Amino acid sequence: MKKTVLAALIACSTSAMAAPTYEFDVTLKGYDGDAESSVAYSGQIARHALHNSLKKVVGQGDQAKMEQYLSSQASGLAIIDPASKDGFAIKQSSIDELSKGKDLLSSAYDGIITGWPGNPTGQELLQQLVEQAGNTKNGYDPVNGYDYVQLVSKFAMGAVFYNKAVNHYLEEKLEADQHPNNEAYKDGVPYTGKEHVWDEAFGYFGAPAHGLELTPEEVVQITKQNPDYFAKADANGDGVVDLKSEMAFAHAYYAASVDASAGTDYFHTIMQAFVDGRQLIADADGERLSDAQRTELKGYAATIATAWQQVIAEAAFKYAGSVYADLEKIAVIEEAHGDVSKAFRDYVKHWGELKGFAMALEAAGRDLGNAQAGLDRLIGFSPVLFGGAQVVAQDGQGGFVQANAGSMQEYKLNMIKVQNLLAQSFDLKAKQKDMTGGMSDVLKQINAAGQSAEND
Amino acid sequence: MLENFVLWLGGELVSAGSSLLDATKRVSVFYLLSALLFAALMMFWRYGSKGVKRLKPYLSWQVWWHPSARTDYQLWLANRLLLAVLIPKTLTQAVWISWLYFYWQEQGFTSLGLHWPTSIVIGLFTLCYFLVDDFSRFLVHWAMHKSPTLWSFHQVHHSAKVLTPFTVFRTHPVEGLLFFLRSMAAQSLVVSVFLVAFPNQVSLWQVFGVLVTTFIFNVLGANLRHSGVALSYGPRIEKWLISPAQHQVHHSVAREHYDRNFGVTLAIWDRLFGSWHKGHDDQVIRYGTGQNIDEMGLLGQWLQPFKDCFARVLCILKKLIPTGQKNAQPSKTAKGVPKWENVST
Numbered sequence: 001m002k003k004t005v006l007a008a009l010i011a012c013s014t015s016a017m018a019a020p021t022y023e024f025d026v027t028l029k030g031y032d033g034d035a036e037s038s039v040a041y042s043g044q045i046a047r048h049a050l051h052n053s054l055k056k057v058v059g060q061g062d063q064a065k066m067e068q069y070l071s072s073q074a075s076g077l078a079i080i081d082p083a084s085k086d087g088f089a090i091k092q093s094s095i096d097e098l099s100k101g102k103d104l105l106s107s108a109y110d111g112i113i114t115g116w117p118g119n120p121t122g123q124e125l126l127q128q129l130v131e132q133a134g135n136t137k138n139g140y141d142p143v144n145g146y147d148y149v150q151l152v153s154k155f156a157m158g159a160v161f162y163n164k165a166v167n168h169y170l171e172e173k174l175e176a177d178q179h180p181n182n183e184a185y186k187d188g189v190p191y192t193g194k195e196h197v198w199d200e201a202f203g204y205f206g207a208p209a210h211g212l213e214l215t216p217e218e219v220v221q222i223t224k225q226n227p228d229y230f231a232k233a234d235a236n237g238d239g240v241v242d243l244k245s246e247m248a249f250a251h252a253y254y255a256a257s258v259d260a261s262a263g264t265d266y267f268h269t270i271m272q273a274f275v276d277g278r279q280l281i282a283d284a285d286g287e288r289l290s291d292a293q294r295t296e297l298k299g300y301a302a303t304i305a306t307a308w309q310q311v312i313a314e315a316a317f318k319y320a321g322s323v324y325a326d327l328e329k330i331a332v333i334e335e336a337h338g339d340v341s342k343a344f345r346d347y348v349k350h351w352g353e354l355k356g357f358a359m360a361l362e363a364a365g366r367d368l369g370n371a372q373a374g375l376d377r378l379i380g381f382s383p384v385l386f387g388g389a390q391v392v393a394q395d396g397q398g399g400f401v402q403a404n405a406g407s408m409q410e411y412k413l414n415m416i417k418v419q420n421l422l423a424q425s426f427d428l429k430a431k432q433k434d435m436t437g438g439m440s441d442v443l444k445q446i447n448a449a450g451q452s453a454e455n456d
Numbered sequence: 457m458l459e460n461f462v463l464w465l466g467g468e469l470v471s472a473g474s475s476l477l478d479a480t481k482r483v484s485v486f487y488l489l490s491a492l493l494f495a496a497l498m499m500f501w502r503y504g505s506k507g508v509k510r511l512k513p514y515l516s517w518q519v520w521w522h523p524s525a526r527t528d529y530q531l532w533l534a535n536r537l538l539l540a541v542l543i544p545k546t547l548t549q550a551v552w553i554s555w556l557y558f559y560w561q562e563q564g565f566t567s568l569g570l571h572w573p574t575s576i577v578i579g580l581f582t583l584c585y586f587l588v589d590d591f592s593r594f595l596v597h598w599a600m601h602k603s604p605t606l607w608s609f610h611q612v613h614h615s616a617k618v619l620t621p622f623t624v625f626r627t628h629p630v631e632g633l634l635f636f637l638r639s640m641a642a643q644s645l646v647v648s649v650f651l652v653a654f655p656n657q658v659s660l661w662q663v664f665g666v667l668v669t670t671f672i673f674n675v676l677g678a679n680l681r682h683s684g685v686a687l688s689y690g691p692r693i694e695k696w697l698i699s700p701a702q703h704q705v706h707h708s709v710a711r712e713h714y715d716r717n718f719g720v721t722l723a724i725w726d727r728l729f730g731s732w733h734k735g736h737d738d739q740v741i742r743y744g745t746g747q748n749i750d751e752m753g754l755l756g757q758w759l760q761p762f763k764d765c766f767a768r769v770l771c772i773l774k775k776l777i778p779t780g781q782k783n784a785q786p787s788k789t790a791k792g793v794p795k796w797e798n799v800s801t
Binding site: 409412413416417420421424434436437438439441442443445446447448 | 480549550551553554555557558562567643647651652654655656657658659660662665
């Protein structure tokens, strides 16, 4: 008897301690198929694989291949990244094994992006960036200061994944009349409308299903396919990492990366909200969600959307710091009459990351208030180049027009302002590569006390 | 359009009203009561139960509803609305501090690399912040009295015939704007220098979201400064801290009190500038400027300073441009003549 009680207690405690994974049984009423799991987001994982591969292809400069991964929906595309390597075997090697007929471009944000000359829509901009990348050598344009590998990748993650998740699935699709929970998402599938809506948003985040069991550092190393972390990735122990449920992509990686370096908790906050929201839907047991349940669900969605936006803003903050440091380095090398080409290459790369993340913030239809205009103006349409030139517009043929915009060293001040603006507008916590000396915290204190217009 | 205006107006008025419950504002109920308690304890300690009678002006309905006090309230609300429009929205603290922070570094000023404990940095920063803030208030206030043009605007504050804690808001909008700029300049200077010298360690020592020195100042009766309760800190402390009685001296119409005690918290600035004057619990003081503006309402308070400035300009022009009439004299109006000129006549 004693043993039984003890065993029961141990069982209870381990089940209580085990972090929940993103796995949920079928609740759909009247479902008579064989499926046991109601979780499905393979279309989103296919887009992650398309994005990772597109990034590699842009770096190779092959225009036709870029278009294939961006918009072709063609069958037979290989997964260029993440691909199997020694000590880190990947289960799938072609996009079709994940999902067929998927592309990135048609899912991209179709609203205006004000941070690029000509105010293109998100879709137009993504298409344009890929086309322009094709006119460069390996995605690098030293004349205008563009690194298309970074611009395409960082912007695509925002315009496709972040946009579809927070602007679509976690927004309008949570309304009562959209994909109700007492009906199948579509005929023949084992999941309800709301289950699938939630799963699609989760898929776009890019976290492994067992993300709550992993530390941020482990998530980072899984994305990097570090063989030492293979066992951590291979949750079911079948000897291969299943991209559908065991890999970390895109913003999930960035969230974990920020957390691993700065001790913040973005990754687990988002992951937990996804699991809790999905559990709420599962607990409804195939019934229509009540208004109260949907309100609670929207609460989880808001947690996700806010933290996700912060992750992107944290990344932009960090790269604004890198751009600042690069400019300092360039000044030192110039003074010593050294070769600035490598430092300039880093500057352009980091600027591409900064710009890509900053435009990603705009690419989900969320109101950024005056932060949007601030970011657009401070960062500009290109980095400030030698001689003080900067891209200010595009001509009728799509070429970039440059004009004098002050010196590179003055542009450093803009980076300080960008960091302040990001820290204040998005309430950032990690603030990596802070070049402001911690200004935003002091500003917060002073602003809270208010300006004094009185004397005695 | 009208709807937006009404919403804005409502919002501003609600926000003004919320100052009464906001621990960061001097006129919050919390500090109004703490001042009363502080004064009661001091008076009881010095004069026993009879001393409590000295609090009467602070509690008197006749003071709080005096026409002069009502003008204070009107100016408080009206200035708030006007300054909401006048204060530049784009010249934020962040812009100033960012620019200065960058500027110092461009001039070769870098982190001191002292690796001091953060608590020491916070202490030092808070102290410097307080000193610069207090001195800049003194300096601008001093200039307000010394410059005839600035005095035209500052006389609004001195035209109060009774003092209530809300007299602190009885200012001309131009003075409000100047003090806003002062606050920006002083804060930006200290913050930017410290951010460069001690990166990532700078923080203010705050209590309930208020600078610790401001908190102590407010709890210990800042509101008594503008009140009829004469409370001296005694000769020794008054050499260092400006007491309510000393500030009341500053508001006095008496000749011997002119241009005395410009300081807010510290008395050392007045000693350095030779304008220090002691206070006394038994002092009897008449407030105001002794001129027509003392009787004016909101509009008069707003317009009179401009009229005075205009009269001064005319006066100067008349002196500069010979009119050909030998007996041409500047107008003899008493209105708007700066206080010290009044003294010498």
